[in-house]
Amino acid sequence: MTATVGVAAIGTVWYVASLTVGAGTEALSYVFVPVGGVLTTASVLHLLRGGELDPVARRFWGALLVAAAAITVGYGWLAVDMLAHAAQARTRSMPLPAAACVAIGFGVAIWAVARVPVVTAGGVEWWRMVLDRTIAFLGCATVLWYVGLSPMLSAREPWSRQAMALVGLAFLVAVGAATKVSYVAGGPVDRAAIRLVAASGGVTAGIVAVLAVWFGYAGGIAAQAVVMPLTPVLATLGVVAQCRADLGLRRHAARSGVLLPYLAMMAVDVPLLAVAAGAPLSWSVRVVLVAAVVVTTLVGARQFIAFRENARLLRNTRLQEERLQYEVSHDALTGLANRALFRDRLATALATTARASVLLVDLDDFKTVNDLLGHGVGDRLLVSVAQLLRAEVGDDGLPVRVAGDEFAVLLTGADADPEALAGRLLAALDRPISEHRLLVQASIGIAAAVPGATVDSVLRDADVAMYTAKQRGKASFVRYVDGMGEPVLAHMQLGGELRRALDDNEFRLVYQPILRLDDNRVIGVEALVRWHHPTRGVVSPAEFIPAAERTGLIVPLGRFVLRETCRQAAAWSSEFGPDALQEAGLNVSARQLHDPDFVSDVTAALADSGLPSERLVLEVTESAVLRGQQVSRTLCELDGMGIRLSLDDFGTGESSLSLLRAFPAAIVKLDKSFVDGIEIDDGQAAAADARQAVARAVIQLAHAFGLDTVAEGIENAGQTAVLRELGYTHGQGYHLARPMTAQGVSRLLARQQTMAAAER
Incomplete structure (x- = not known):
């Protein structure tokens, strides 16, 4: 890392000295990039040899090693050619073998970035992500075209085909990596490392393009000595970021993919504003306009998909809330209302001063069924009792499973007759029920809401009446009357005294x-x-x-x-x-x-x-x-x-x-x-x-x-x-x-x- 920074610093010092005192031939400016490339290649090789990388990360950095080596060879070839023809450096073009090596390096880098895993998605989410990445790519590419490639094509001093191709490839690496990193889910390849790799191609290519457009050959000298040596520095920083991640020093990064399409759309607006300010309507501007239309169309499609997806999520959320509300208020085995809903409805009835009665139904000797026939048979018997309750209660009340083998019915309204309902329930239980044709009996306690009654007092009275029915021989119903709870309460308190x-x-x-x-x-x-x-x-x-x-x-x-x-x-x-x-x-x-x-x-x-x-x-x-x-x-x-x-x-x-x-x-x-x-x-x-x-x-x-x-x-x-x-x-x-x-x-x-x- 220190060596690559030192090379970039020496290049800057040489360039300043060249401008002020004329230190050395201009061909020396082509030496700094390949020297930095050698150092970057060495750092990637050290990472591959020393780190215990994940196979995916090893594949990525192995490809970048090949890319760095190829780019270094290409620029090294260019440096040798320039030094050998120092007098003609201003007019010489990049040798085709050198350009080919650099192009291969950029191609391998693009391939490496493309193979980095992104956020896994399917269905609508996959399409949304494809649209997001396309919007981001076109938006960034449009800006780079407007400020970089288009001016290079129309520059006073025409660029060589090799240089144009290499700058274009560098832009592709930058745009592709910037788009890609927004959807990397923090996997084996560090997000910061990919960002630095993207910057090493895109930032330097953009600055080089601007320098070349505005300063011609003089700008190219500055690019070779000062700007382009930053590429090894940034690439080496990427290696350092990967090393820190492997040591457990990776910082959690929030996903930026959500905002990237909107930022890309805003970026497209930059050249559009320039056109609106009076820029001539050249063929390069027309490309920008077409790209803006395409980006806007894609954004609309994305918003439509997002709208459909949000509507689906809201619908599923409502259904899930309804299902959860039902599960919270109903018994899972029988489907009847549970104790929570029962208490809520009873409290509502008491608050409205409506006439309300509660029947507490407890199955007699239900434990014997579980002991003799098993809990599976007992559960099916409870389901059959619940069905019987629904049939007998109908629309006149709310049947409830309170707990275990205990049920309840809430009756409201002036026409409610709890004694008649209790008689019907006992008569229905005189017949075998469930698929096993079992006979079961029940003791029923009835309590009516009196002025000033609370939920707990009504339930307590019904429980006392039910317990009294059991004491009187079971298979019967008893209506609560004042004073009935005293002997029952004494009997219940006896249990606590027994423990003592x-x-x-x-x-x-x-x-x-x-x-x-x-x-x-x-x-x-x-x-x-x-x-x-x-x-x-x-x-x-x-x-x-x-x-x-x-x-x-x-x-x-x-x-x-x-x-x-x-x-x-x-x-x-x-x-x-x-x-x-x-x-x-x-x-x-x-x-x-x-x-x-x-x-x-x-x-x-x-x-x-x-x-x-x-x-x-x-x-x-x-x-x-x-x-x-x-x-x-x-x-x-x-x-x-x-x-x-x-x-x-x-x-x-x-x-x-x-x-x-x-x-x-x-x-x-x-x-x-x-x-x-x-x-x-x-x-x-x-x-x-x-x-x-x-x-x-x-x-x-x-x-x-x-x-x-x-x-x-x-x-x-x-x-x-x-x-x-x-x-x-x-x-x-x-x-x-x-x-x-x-x-x-x-x-x-x-x-x-x-x-x-x-x-x-």
């Missing part, structure tokens, strides 16, 4: 002994959980167990019962011997069986306590057994561990031979409802006989499958006697032993151990 109770260790276990009916000997216990509330005292399980199921807290509560039961059973075995207590049982809910960590929780509880797995009994209800494949796999895995499974409340659900075959049970517990009144032999003998028949059938089934039996809820000696006659050997109930603390069981076992020792 778990954290504060407020739960305790009591144990109800299981006895042999012939000698009242304790053979096992069933663990029962009690909640010792700090202010309410002991809370009944009938009150908090449903809340624990609903909130999911039954899982950590069940884990506590499991670990405490195993620990206590192991402690009794250690204190009274392994035969003092054959089994320790506890109830397991369906929610726990669905928990993927339940088996590992049981394994950890047994391992931590040291209780043998065959001493643990897990009691499950018939309804829990029928909860799908996940529950079945869990039960089979527990059975494989040696844990005994007990079918609790047998006879109250869907008891069948297939259930006993499928369920790996070890124990069947006869439900208390078949024990109550089983001993009566007076006016209610028929009912007693029916209970005895059920009890007899249960024990026969159990014996047929090799299962143990336990009768629950024994409350008097008469029931014990009848059950013994029917073949039952084990039982539990208040008559035999009430639930007691662990200390009470310890005293019972100690007394039993003492009596056994006395008998021996």
Whole structure:
């Protein structure tokens, strides 16, 4: 870089000295360009050898190396010829071989610039870019023609054909590179480097043309000594820019291609203004006028394309906004309005003081569908429910999917009848729906907007009414009335208290002994959980167990019962011997069986306590057994561990031979409802006989499958006697032993151990 600048500086100093003191022959002016060309060629060669260039950049700079070398050879040939004929330098033309080398160099440079990748585009964008580049090229070329080539053609001292061709090629390099660089997307060839390459040909060619036109041969001397040596300087600066880019020093450049066509059109106006100012209408001016017309036509075509493209973009933008607005306000699965649109419409209805009612529709036991048939079937069922809502609501309201299996309907207007709509919905759900022909029920809560109501208050009232419908047996609708929310709210608040109770260790276990009916000997216990509330005292399980199921807290509560039961059973075995207590049982809910960590929780509880797995009994209800494949796999895995499974409340659900075959049970517990009144032999003998028949059938089934039996809820000696006659050997109930603390069981076992020792 320094050397090429030095050559240009020496040329300038020599030219000044030549004008002032006549230093040296004029032929020396032709030496500076080839010397600078040698230095430029060396710098490009150094870039190719030293830099890790991208293949595209390597191809570009390789071509420029050839171009620089050819131009240097051509101008070196010219310098030798001029020095050899120094006396005739003023009249000599450029030798044809030298001009050919320079022309080849310019041609290779044009080819290199043309192959630089530009912004990728397709369709209308490609045509727009072609028009932009054509406008830019014609605009720049027109100006260069007017200020450069045209004056050269009409100069007093005619130029040689070689010089005209070379200046024209230099102009092509400049215009082509200037147009090209505006569309280069910052790729492997640096934008600044291409600009400098363009300037090295165009700027110097333009100045040379002006000097030659105005000063004749004297201007040519200045061009050779002062102006043309700038070409190597600019080209070498391009090499430096590429090196900086490869080192990560490239600066981000905004695209100028957007403005270039307009700048080119303004450039065409420059010669037009000269014509308007009175310039003679020569043939070169006519060329300018034709070019201006062509550029103006192309600009019009470009504007038409831009108008069409902008219209298309605006149309697509509107469609996209409409689509996004629909997606934001509608449910993706069912296509119904979503919660956001529902709240917005309800707020509008309340603001206009119009009559408004809300129906909150919650599908009953929808989780069972997902568990048994899969989420895909559940989703299609939700779509079918949405279609049913649309059909029943019609134009009278807005059907909404609130979340999950919960839907809503917003009714407005004086003629709206929410109770009638709720009745139609429940009647429609009495028929199988969806492609799987499923029966589904729903609980519906209805709330009307009262004066002063807000969106949240109306939704809260509808939710309370829906929850009340579920508590009353599901598959029904309830309209909200004042005061309805108090018990529901208390029940909901119970969930929060349960969480606190778990954290504060407020739960305790009591144990109800299981006895042999012939000698009242304790053979096992069933663990029962009690909640010792700090202010309410002991809370009944009938009150908090449903809340624990609903909130999911039954899982950590069940884990506590499991670990405490195993620990206590192991402690009794250690204190009274392994035969003092054959089994320790506890109830397991369906929610726990669905928990993927339940088996590992049981394994950890047994391992931590040291209780043998065959001493643990897990009691499950018939309804829990029928909860799908996940529950079945869990039960089979527990059975494989040696844990005994007990079918609790047998006879109250869907008891069948297939259930006993499928369920790996070890124990069947006869439900208390078949024990109550089983001993009566007076006016209610028929009912007693029916209970005895059920009890007899249960024990026969159990014996047929090799299962143990336990009768629950024994409350008097008469029931014990009848059950013994029917073949039952084990039982539990208040008559035999009430639930007691662990200390009470310890005293019972100690007394039993003492009596056994006395008998021996």
